[in-house]
Amino acid sequence: MRERVEHIRAQFRDEVRQVADMAALARVRDRYLGRKGGLITQLVKELGALPPEERPTIGRLINELKEEAEAALERLRVQLEEQAEAERFERERVDITLPGLRPLFGAPHPITLIRQRIEDIFVSMGYAVESGPEVETSYYNFDALNIPPGHPAREAQDTFYLSEDLALRTQTSTVQIRALERRRPPLRIIAPGKVFRRDTPDPTHNPMFFQVEGLALDREITMGDLKGTLQEFVRRMFGPQVRTRFRPSYFPFTEPSAEVDFSCFVCRGEGCRVCKGAGWIELGGCGMVHPRVLRGAGVDPEEFTGFAFGLGLDRMVALMYGLEDIRLLYENDLRFLEQFGF
Numbered sequence: 001m002r003e004r005v006e007h008i009r010a011q012f013r014d015e016v017r018q019v020a021d022m023a024a025l026a027r028v029r030d031r032y033l034g035r036k037g038g039l040i041t042q043l044v045k046e047l048g049a050l051p052p053e054e055r056p057t058i059g060r061l062i063n064e065l066k067e068e069a070e071a072a073l074e075r076l077r078v079q080l081e082e083q084a085e086a087e088r089f090e091r092e093r094v095d096i097t098l099p100g101l102r103p104l105f106g107a108p109h110p111i112t113l114i115r116q117r118i119e120d121i122f123v124s125m126g127y128a129v130e131s132g133p134e135v136e137t138s139y140y141n142f143d144a145l146n147i148p149p150g151h152p153a154r155e156a157q158d159t160f161y162l163s164e165d166l167a168l169r170t171q172t173s174t175v176q177i178r179a180l181e182r183r184r185p186p187l188r189i190i191a192p193g194k195v196f197r198r199d200t201p202d203p204t205h206n207p208m209f210f211q212v213e214g215l216a217l218d219r220e221i222t223m224g225d226l227k228g229t230l231q232e233f234v235r236r237m238f239g240p241q242v243r244t245r246f247r248p249s250y251f252p253f254t255e256p257s258a259e260v261d262f263s264c265f266v267c268r269g270e271g272c273r274v275c276k277g278a279g280w281i282e283l284g285g286c287g288m289v290h291p292r293v294l295r296g297a298g299v300d301p302e303e304f305t306g307f308a309f310g311l312g313l314d315r316m317v318a319l320m321y322g323l324e325d326i327r328l329l330y331e332n333d334l335r336f337l338e339q340f341g342f
């Protein structure tokens with residue numbers, strides 16, 4: 001009996017040494033300590049059949065073997081689990097020293113940035129921001145603005161017609177009429193937006209560009225109010241020393257009409273590269289709203305008068321950012337656009 005115990009012990013030690021994974025461990029456990037037919041379990045059962053005088057010594061021997069086996073299997077289990085966990089950690093290791101992928105953030109378009117500045121200035125002067133459709137009927141684009149049939153501005157050469165009566169608007173002045181349908185004077189609105197003309201693209205022209213329309217109607221508004229408003233605007237936009245200059249001009253929807261320039265904010269009127277030596281930069285057209293436009297929109301020109309203006313937004317953007325070519329604004333080249341952050 002003693003030899004059998006020692007033999008099983010030696011056999012167990014040998015097998016345990018070869019266990020490499022949990023499945024093998026379970027097999028060895030079952031083979032030696034399994035409830036039914038485990039080699040050590042079997043020895044315990046046979047103990048009762050031994051002569052009483054042998055039982056204590058052999059019993060102790062078997063017990064020692066059983067404890068040794070249980071302890072060895074438990075040690076091995078812990079060891080295999082630790083090993084498996086270490087392997088998993090190694091497999092799932094994340095190299096936090098690798099530089100991350102920088103997500104691409106959008107940035108506001110330079111036209112948006114300048115448009116928002118312009119809106120802020122006029123809103124602080126009590127103006128509301130209006131808008132209108134980019135596809136317009138001839139009524140809004142021409143008739144209601146006192147542009148007579150046959151006027152060169154209506155020519156298909158300059159206008160993108162979609163049908164005989166529908167075209168892409170050529171000016172934001174359309175919103176003057178739209179706004180007058182929604183609101184009654186007194187009113188003060190600006191309307192920034194896209195306009196379209198059949199121009200060949202070059203550094204200062206693009207078939208789609210932006211204007212900012214303005215309209216103020218009230219009792220006893222004068223040309224002085226127009227001049228003061230635009231003077232205040234250029235001062236806030238380009239700097240306190242910037243002056244305005246009004247040149248007589250003609251627009252069908254204003255009378256009198258003027259073109260407004262502002263003194264170059266770089267050279268202060270001396271003449272430089274930015275103003276092309278002129279000392280002055282064109283801001284846009286303006287004037288006192290023609291009585292016929294008012295009457296057409298159902299406003300009594302005896303009661304209300306007002307001024308309107310249409311400013312070129314693209315040129316302001318180009319000046320602010322020193323762009324030589326306004327087409328950059330429309331080419332969607334990320335190398336250009338990425339430079340304009342928040």
Ligand code: DAH
Pocket residue numbers: 170171172173213214251253254284285286287288307308309310311
């Ligand atoms: N609509 C004119 C243009 O596109 C600009 C303009 C001139 C607008 C005079 C006005 C104005 O409101 O009063 O050239």
